[in-house]
Amino acid sequence: MDLHQRIKLMSRLASFERDGELDFESCIFHASTPKGKVPILKLMQTTMCDKNCVYCAFRRDREETIRMALKPEEVAKGFMELYTAGKVKGLFLSSGIFGNPEFTMERMIDSVKILREKYGFKGYIHLKLMPGVSLQTVEEAVKVASRISINLETSKEERLRRIAKGKSIVKDMLQKIEYVDRLIRGRKDKSQITQMMVGVEDEKDEEIISAVEYLNRRFRLSRVYFSAFIPVKGTPLENRKPADLKREHRLYQVDFLIREYGFRKEDFERILIEGNLPLDKDPKTAWAEANHWLFPVEINTADYETLIRVPGIGKETAREIIRRRREKSISSPADLKGIKNLSKILRFTLLNGKSFHQKSLI
Numbered sequence: 001m002d003l004h005q006r007i008k009l010m011s012r013l014a015s016f017e018r019d020g021e022l023d024f025e026s027c028i029f030h031a032s033t034p035k036g037k038v039p040i041l042k043l044m045q046t047t048m049c050d051k052n053c054v055y056c057a058f059r060r061d062r063e064e065t066i067r068m069a070l071k072p073e074e075v076a077k078g079f080m081e082l083y084t085a086g087k088v089k090g091l092f093l094s095s096g097i098f099g100n101p102e103f104t105m106e107r108m109i110d111s112v113k114i115l116r117e118k119y120g121f122k123g124y125i126h127l128k129l130m131p132g133v134s135l136q137t138v139e140e141a142v143k144v145a146s147r148i149s150i151n152l153e154t155s156k157e158e159r160l161r162r163i164a165k166g167k168s169i170v171k172d173m174l175q176k177i178e179y180v181d182r183l184i185r186g187r188k189d190k191s192q193i194t195q196m197m198v199g200v201e202d203e204k205d206e207e208i209i210s211a212v213e214y215l216n217r218r219f220r221l222s223r224v225y226f227s228a229f230i231p232v233k234g235t236p237l238e239n240r241k242p243a244d245l246k247r248e249h250r251l252y253q254v255d256f257l258i259r260e261y262g263f264r265k266e267d268f269e270r271i272l273i274e275g276n277l278p279l280d281k282d283p284k285t286a287w288a289e290a291n292h293w294l295f296p297v298e299i300n301t302a303d304y305e306t307l308i309r310v311p312g313i314g315k316e317t318a319r320e321i322i323r324r325r326r327e328k329s330i331s332s333p334a335d336l337k338g339i340k341n342l343s344k345i346l347r348f349t350l351l352n353g354k355s356f357h358q359k360s361l362i
């Protein structure tokens with residue numbers, strides 16, 4: 001197999017073998033970076049792993065997994081071929097843990113160093129940190145990467161012990177997240193993210209929301225990613241039901257509301273149904289309905305913080321409403337012409353004391 005074929009195969013495998021027929025183009029995904037959306041090659045340094053996480057396609061005991069490893073020079077050369085052909089602009093490098101975390105991470109860092117130093121690549125590189133690496137190696141990774149991720153996976157130690165024996169939330173993840181946070185403070189060219197799994201056990205959304213709030217309050221993460229559980233054939237969880245993708249989507253919305261709109265985990269307590277978010281409506285709308293006595297708000301006098309809590313009103317819309325009402329009082333929907341989500345907004349607002357929505361909020 002030549003290098004191009006090996007890179008293609010490793011990239012397909014990096015897509016977690018969700019689809020055996022996945023073509024190469026669909027292995028290139030578009031990541032949000034400080035410079036906007038960028039086509040990224042997702043690659044594994046090796047698919048060999050000494051760990052046995054119950055959900056993972058690369059777990060040690062899974063016979064079906066194709067085991068391969070790329071040398072650091074191969075990662076760099078293979079990536080550069082695709083980069084110069086204009087197919088990708090960045091790299092997301094992950095790996096199974098082979099030998100020990102330190103050894104694995106050093107090979108990944110070597111790949112990036114070759115890209116940076118030998119090929120002069122200055123673009124976006126996302127490195128996944130291996131749990132269990134030393135702080136010194138974390139520092140090396142931060143020096144060469146644009147983005148670092150440390151996957152928290154779940155919020156409880158006992159749960160992590162069940163699904164990923166040998167990993168520790170406090171020792172392997174939170175300590176490293178905190179260290180990376182310190183290292184990248186004030187650096188616009190560096191960022192950090194984490195990922196949590198959804199539905200790998202019977203954890204409730206309230207557990208995940210608590211963790212999301214803690215992470216957002218304590219660290220400057222660009223965002224928390226969620227990964228809806230998908231069973232992988234040949235793993236102990238192969239017969240477990242896949243998680244609903246809508247649940248993943250609702251959790252993304254909650255993360256956004258906490259990070260950008262000042263929502264707290266307590267805000268969501270009233271809308272949870274047996275600990276889970278409703279799937280049939282977005283969390284902001286569900287929150288407004290559960291707190292219907294706070295609405296409708298008068299659009300001409302509500303402050304910015306109140307406006308951005310109105311379903312349908314985002315930060316940009318709130319600023320636009322404030323700009324328009326400075327010029328002239330908003331007294332009819334015509335004064336809000338061009339504003340997105342208008343019918344939703346009218347449901348929760350008054351225009352000069354008058355409601356332009358028929359339905360009751362209750």
Ligand code: SF4
Pocket residue numbers: 049050051052053056057058059060095096097164
């Ligand atoms: S350590 Fe990572 S690659 Fe290895 S089995 Fe666990 S999740 Fe999979």
